[in-house]
Amino acid sequence: MGARAARRGVLLLSLVAADAALAQFRPLRFDDDFRAQRQSCNEDARKDAHEDGHEAGDGIACWKDRPVSDDLRLSLGGDLRWRYEHAGNPRYGLDRQDKRGVLMQRASVFADLRLDEHWRGFAQLASSITKGRAGGPSPVDEDRLDPTNLFVEWRSAMGQGGVGLRAGVQELQFGSGRAIDAREGPNVRRSFDAVRAYATSGAWRVDAFTAAPRQNRPGSFDDARSTTQRLRGLYATRTGSVTSWDVYALHLDDAAARYVQGVAHERRWSLGTRVFGGRQAGDWHWDWNWEGAVQGGRFGDADIRAWSLATDTGYTFDGVAGQPRVGLLLAVASGDKDPHDDRLGTLNPFYPRGNYFGDEATLGPRNFLNIHPALSFKxxxxxxxxxxxxxxxxxxxxxxxxxxxxxxxxAAGDSRARYVATIASLGATWTMAPGWSSTAVVAYAQPGAFLRETGAGEVLSFLSLSAQYRF
Incomplete structure (x- = not known):
């Protein structure tokens, strides 16, 4: 019996690996290719029937795109993530020191139900818990149980093009996540109450949406739509063989925005574009991802005039062992020149990715100039x-x-120093098996003159270890 159980365990692990090999897991799980995963199940069943004379049908992928009736299909899945963090002198000495570091766990399960080719319902529940933070869990640390996605969707037949409409609780992510992102890094992801319409035609996809962010609360089924913030937008993408383009127009309404100037009603629009792609010839490969935005509007009685530019350019040596990539990221976001005048110059990135500049997550994308050389290799x-x-x-x-x-x-206070910090980091990503991944990051942050002059002068050290399984 023990040998049989061992053989079944090995078979199950091999099925899981085969299933996940075609899983095509996406950052937003409702974008997964469930039909490709189902195809993996069918191939495994045929192979098992040929070898053993019976059909297995018990692999993970067999719960994807599973027929319930003639017109009804069901897909099930989820995520598990465990993460350990330890920061020495958190926030450059401003926060309380954790004794033994912080343990975090995030788990989610989802069900995708499709009626014929047009109707769909998607529900995803997530649980995030944290232990060990000296100051207690932050709003992005803990949320016992709440839906991250709970929507209905209708779409026309999506051949060469079509239209669709999605309404309910949903995660939003566009482009590189510099303006709107699901916030994968922190323990609690970001969701919106939203209505989203989309259309595709050839190389184009256009999305129009109106949304309000969900306020994360630590209990169960207690998250609620924000009553002070509203986001509306139009986002278009044209996919090309070498270079692709995004263009977008966003409008944020925040009844209680806070800057150095004070607290006031903010009505801000943002116009942006992103150009990205890659080109390969022989043993070299260039890639690029450049994005810029201008912003205007009103903050109380003040005019808003802000802007940003972010570039990421890389070169990969495909013919060299390890395929090293050398990259250079240059970014700048405007700040306010005078907190006492009738103009606000601070960029508002809206809802960007959580760990914008790194896993230590201490600095955000407002009023900054950043030079970031990077190297990666296998x-x-x-x-x-x-x-x-x-x-x-x-x-x-x-x-x-x-x-x-x-x-x-x-705050700026009396300091006129410009330099903020230098952060060195080293990370490793290990894909242990299909569906499994793990990361390790160590970072060292030396405060610059500005932080030292404003009372945040301790050297910050950071360590994180994480493992994730998607099914």
Whole structure:
């Protein structure tokens, strides 16, 4: 009996690996290719029937695109993530020191139900818990049980083109996540109450949406739609063989926005574009991802005039062992030149990715100038190493430095120093088996003159270890 159980265990593990090999897991799980996963199940069943004379049908992928009736199909899946963090002198000495570090766990399960080719319902429940943070869990640390996605969708037949409409609780992510992102890094992901319409035609996809962010609360089924913030937007993407383009127009209404100038009603629009792609010839490969935006509107009685530019350009040596990639990221976001005048110059990135500049997540994308050289290479087919240096300055010396959540990290005070910090980091990603991944990151952050002059002068060290399984 023990040998049979062992054989069944090995068979199950092999099925899981085969299933996940075609899983095509996406950052937003409702974008997964369930039909490709189902095809993996069918292939495994045929192979098992040929070898053993019976059909297995018990692999993970066999719960994808599973027929319930003639017109009804069901897909099930989920995520598990475990993460350990330890920060020495968190937030450069401003936060309480954790004794033994922080343990975090995030789990989610989802069900995707499709009626014929037009109707769909998607439900995803997530649970996030945290232990060990000296100051207690933050709003992005803990949410016992709440839906991250709970929507209905209708779409026309999506051949060469079509239209669709999705309404309900849903995660939103566009482009590189510099403006709207599901916030994968923190323990609690970001969701919206939203209505989203989309259309595709050839190389084009256009999305129009109106949304309000969900307010994360630590209990169960207690998250609620924000009553102070509303986001509307139009986002278009044209996919090309070498170069692709995004263009977008966004409008944020925030009844209680907070800057160095104070607290007021903010009505801000943002016009942006992104150009991205890659080109390969022989043993070399260039890639690029450049994005810029201009912003205007009103903050109380003040005019808004803000802008940003972010570039990521890389070169991969495909003919060299390990396929090293050398990259250079240059980014700048405007700050406010005078907190006492009738103009606000601080960029508002809206809802960007949580760990915008790195896993230590101390600095946010407002009022900054950043130079970020990076190197990555594979030491084994499943193991990649990443090394980088981040150099941060303030764009405006009259404005402060902001945290990733948009709150003011350090006010300018009397300091006119521009340099904020230098952060060195080294990371490793290991794809242990299909469906499994793990990461390790160590970082060292040396505060610059501005942080030291405003009372955040301790050297920050950071370690994180994580493992994730998707099924």
């Amino acid at each position: 030491v084994a087919p499943q193991v990649q190493l990443n090394a980088s240096l981040d150099f941060f300055w303030r764009h405006s010396t009259r404005d402060g430095v902001y945290a990733p959540n948009g709150l003011l990290f350090r």
